[in-house]
Amino acid sequence: MTEPGVGPNAPGNMRTLVLSNDLDETREIISTAYSPYRLSVLGDPKEFSAWYAEGGFPGVTVSGLQYGAETLVAPQPLDSYLLVCQLVRGRVKVMSPGREERVVGPGETYVLDPYRSFQVHWAPGARMTTVRLSRETIEQAAADLLGVEGPLRARFSLSGATSPSAARSWAGISAAVHREVLGEGVARSSPLVASQLTRTTAAMLMETHRLITDGVDAQRPGAVAHPAVRRAMAAAEERADQPLTLADLAAAGRVSPRALQEAFRRHLGTTPLGYLREVRLGRVHQELLASRGRADVTVAQVAYRWGFGNLGRFAGEYRRVYGHAPSRTLRG
Template sequence: MRDPLREPPLARHLVYRTSRIDEASELSSSVYCPIQLRVRERQARVDAQLNAASLGVVTVGYARYEAAVHLTTDELVSSYHVNIPLTGRTRSTCGGQEVISSPTRAAVFSPGKHVAVDWERDCAQLAVKLERRALEQHLERLLGRPVRHPIRFDLGMDLTTGLAASWLAAVRWLVSEFERSDGIVAQPLVAAHLENVLLTGLLLAQRHDHSDSLAAPQAAVRPGTVKRAVDIIEARADEPLTVAELASAVGRSVRSLEAGFQRYVGMSPMSYLRQVRLARVHHDLLAADLAAGVTVTEVATRWGFTHLGRFAAAYQERYGEPPSQTLRSGSDASSKVRCE
């Protein structure tokens, strides 16, 4: 496991490294939200650093202060925030709640509240920002009804169990991809999928005032609605389509659409989309010219498959041969046609 004080995450995305607390306040505010910073110890050495990168409506950053600092915000307006200590601890207050955060417990901040955070010396955190309107619209699609007020998350988030641990793993994976010069988050299909995972994951992993509604059963949609969704998938399989966008396009909630697909198609909408994309990969491999340098990785990534091991297993199961064999077979057939 990396030591975040020696090899900071997101090093390719430096926003600042400074010894001036006023500069750290100003530049952090430009990335996240207006904040005020002050050093808690007299004559303490200030060595502040922020690295940050964005994926659509999600910003993830690495923040560190060598000195113990006190951070405050005005009332949050346009974003939700999750602070995840990598080293050290923080004490956060928000809306009358207080939590001590550590590498196993994050703090989640909601709009409409003031925030105050005391950082220990040499504390480093992953700081995730999610745009307010995007998260609330995403919740609306999941519920199938309007959300008229900010989502009220519980302040403390246990990162050691269940969905929260999975959500943290997704955040760490995003960080690792941002650190690569050739990371696949540059692919639109991948970026949209991961953004959807982070939004849905937070709404399911962390308790809030709509959690009970999300957990409640919902009736399945009718076959005609499922057929419209299937037609959209077939026509737009090359786009960064998410289940939330699909549900919105047919005028239903995500959960009712998923129930309809399970009843009438026998799989989820995203599983059906993966099957369509597998078929498109198969077609493209058969039509590809191996001599032109076409690779399985290139074709699979173009159709949104990011984990090549799982892709290869799914392809083998469906077509009875590895994708590399399909590519060779298609190229051999093309060569034979040209020779004749």
């Protein structure tokens, strides 16, 4: 093993802490750098090699890690920090026992939150970089995103960036962090810049990767969970004939408008007002069915009564859901 700081693969201001073919030595050093973990070689032990380097500024640590043989890593929960992992080359299979698993390839990311155990199956020669953020930073960013008081447990899906545009956005902030760490960036000498970049990185992570709030601290005051969504859904269903606004639905859910929007997106894949439109569309459908054969009822009358002012848009939405024009429902 080489001494820290002289590893040939450590770019810029990253310090090489491991460059070794010794399994026990690697396990001991990386367990100290991350969290205690099991490290098993699944292939030929003679092919085992490991490289680990890290660097950073207050708030963010960037690291690089590579195993030369087929390897299984099973750390304990990270507890005090979160890791955003990005494959540089090769493939890994990341697993949360009993919950999720995913094969990750070059350029793809996954998030290891502080609260659960996981395993990572490394293909020979796979290499990744990680961005490490403190648990305190992440939990405050989650609370800010959901509009609630105080820190909030921030559990993440292993599914990676939520869309190609989200992946590009994360790549942008990650590249900025790497430039600050690997070069002579201002964040290394300015606590103010370091703090701002750290908060921006955490906020970008919230916006680009899937945050899971289901069942986590659901009883904490202000935390958004299914009950808030159910209360707003009930209000939409009971008062669909009234001119409800987002603020009205948020008041019924007992959360802020922003928090309700985020909860609906995560739990239902829609928005509060989108859900209200779906309820109203269903009411129109029911009324058209009940009015079949009545010459005094028109589609326009029913649509207007349930808040659809743009008849062209209404007809398109109706056809998308029911497969035919609303006039066909009324005529039978």
